[in-house]
Amino acid sequence: MSQSKIYFGAGPAALPQSVLEETAKAVLDFNGSGISLLSIPHRDKAFQAIMDECRDLVFQLSGLDPDDYEVLWLQGGGRQQFAMVPMNFLPEGGRAGYLDSGHWAHDAIANAKYYGEAVVLGSTRNINYTRLPEWPAHFPPDLHYLHLTTNNTIYGTQWPNVQGSPVPLVADMSSDMFSMKRDYSRFDLIYAVAQKNLGPAGVTLVIVSKEMLDRTVRKLPDAFSYKAQAAAGSLLNTPPVSAIYTSMLVLRWIAARGMDRIEADNREKAATLYSEIERNPLFDCPVETGSRSLMNAVFTMPVQGQEAAFLKFASERGIEGIKGHRSVGGFRASLYNAVRVEDVAALVTAMRAFEEIAD
Ligand code: PMP
Numbered sequence: 001m002s003q004s005k006i007y008f009g010a011g012p013a014a015l016p017q018s019v020l021e022e023t024a025k026a027v028l029d030f031n032g033s034g035i036s037l038l039s040i041p042h043r044d045k046a047f048q049a050i051m052d053e054c055r056d057l058v059f060q061l062s063g064l065d066p067d068d069y070e071v072l073w074l075q076g077g078g079r080q081q082f083a084m085v086p087m088n089f090l091p092e093g094g095r096a097g098y099l100d101s102g103h104w105a106h107d108a109i110a111n112a113k114y115y116g117e118a119v120v121l122g123s124t125r126n127i128n129y130t131r132l133p134e135w136p137a138h139f140p141p142d143l144h145y146l147h148l149t150t151n152n153t154i155y156g157t158q159w160p161n162v163q164g165s166p167v168p169l170v171a172d173m174s175s176d177m178f179s180m181k182r183d184y185s186r187f188d189l190i191y192a193v194a195q196k197n198l199g200p201a202g203v204t205l206v207i208v209s210k211e212m213l214d215r216t217v218r219k220l221p222d223a224f225s226y227k228a229q230a231a232a233g234s235l236l237n238t239p240p241v242s243a244i245y246t247s248m249l250v251l252r253w254i255a256a257r258g259m260d261r262i263e264a265d266n267r268e269k270a271a272t273l274y275s276e277i278e279r280n281p282l283f284d285c286p287v288e289t290g291s292r293s294l295m296n297a298v299f300t301m302p303v304q305g306q307e308a309a310f311l312k313f314a315s316e317r318g319i320e321g322i323k324g325h326r327s328v329g330g331f332r333a334s335l336y337n338a339v340r341v342e343d344v345a346a347l348v349t350a351m352r353a354f355e356e357i358a359d
Helices: 017-028 045-062 077-089 103-112 226-231 241-257 259-279 306-316 341-357
Strands: 069-074 095-100 117-123 143-149 169-172 189-193 204-209 296-299 331-334
Touching (some): 045 204, 045 241, 077 189, 103 169, 259 296, 259 341, 306 341
Parallel strands (some): 095 117, 143 169, 169 189
Antiparallel strands (some): 069 204
8 A cells, every 4th residue: 555645745744655664564563573663662672773773874874973973862843952952052141153044943043042142143034035044254253053954944945065164063954854965074963853854753863963962051951951861862751662663764765775866866856846947937936046945845826826726736636735834825845855756747747737728
């Protein structure tokens, strides 16, 4: 059995068919144990093996050195990371830099203000985030870190390459984790909610350098302390066992394809869709060319009333999940790793067919 729809949702997002099948099997009987994946104990050897494999795969895919970084699997989603970063690393009266590239970046800034001063080093809020802010020319030397969102899920912008910074770099990679090759060693802390490129909702991957952990600025309850979570191997409380298991299957799937192919496919999917948006007179992309995301293609239909008609037209062809975020409208096709080249071809075919019937 397989999903009957072509799904472009922004998250929770499409997962590879093989991952769905293996998860379904494990839900009924985990590894021939006679017990469901949903019931296996988290302090069992079998679950520790899952955690170990997840960690190994993260190091393999990121190229980071296990001597220098910790891999954590936490709950509370992106929003909890918005709070945990300043809680752990921004002292009262201290300053942290933030790049305001969209809704989620803005939310991260709001969270930092509970703990210290958030210095906005670049923002494109006044142009509705249709391009990325400039990379800062100067970094105030007293910044405890610089936070950025590598891919802006709602606005469809993405930093392809991030330059180094003289202060520790913290990145929200929720919507483009392991979608392209990156120099991950530029970052001191990376977080990514699983429900886009890594697995189902319920777990967040955090990669944090040991050097950064040493910069922890205050005592915190264990649940909110990266250090305590690292010391407990992310098993401080009962972890979301099934979400971590499925994330492991996705990481295996990414590793089996290899980052070269993953990136090449993602580039091909995005190029196919953006070139149709450019060619087709019915569609328009509000995002400046140099800032366009490989992961979330945002587009509109300038003629009033056509958007609802195209949504219905696409849906009749089995295409779902392309409605834009409620705050920007229009369309958004999320082209995460599990979305196939042929899925994008089907969307482009629908856009062409709609052009033919529209007057
Ligand atoms: N950061 C980014 C880039 C996101 O796209 C999202 C959610 N779509 C979040 C953070 C928030 O994640 P959560 O809903 O898990 O809090």
